Amino acid sequence: DADVTQTPRNRITKTGKRIMLECSQTKGHDRMYWYRQDPGLGLRLIYYSFDVKDINKGEISDGYSVSRQAQAKFSLSLESAIPNQTALYFCAARTGQGTEAFFGQGTRLTVV
């Protein structure tokens, strides 16, 4: 049973469309994160949340928004997708006292 689950795993969308990537976790982690991965650029933080009422911008939040609907769910939205948002997106979760972050399997998003 995966700790962190992302849906969809792959998505192709058109420029200008709104798209939502979903993330859920089953182990009660309080902290959740969205990262974007591009070749050679590592993992860059988009948004993070320490609990349902807490949302924080990361390094590259422009063009993205998030919603923490419940402790277990953290979704990422692209209001108007553009081609340079084509990337691999990872959701991660961690418990406050824990040192390990658990990652979902990633969503490969292509904007055409």
Place this chain on the structure above:
Amino acid sequence: GQSLEQPSEVTAVEGAIVQINCTYQTSGFYGLSWYQQHDGGAPTFLSYNALDGLEETGRFSSFLSRSDSYGYLLLQELQMKDSASYFCAVRGPSGNTPLVFGKGTRLSVIA
């Protein structure tokens, strides 16, 4: 903010030892972590150092020197399955700050 530097690529022979270095700059420091990512997979946790010294977990060890803002991941008895990308990551200045990752080191293990 935080920034991390690590080599982009390393190649090593099966059975050998390889060290992947990471230097960081951060306004505060709460710990250095290492993650492994195979092609097409998700990053997975390898180790965490909050204090100076060496942490050993099987074939993998991680070292931290807070005074030098430096750490490394040491992989011993390399196996072909160790071919992957390795990321160092820092949290700082408190436990309430998120993980910030380096750009990753691509390790290729050759026969």
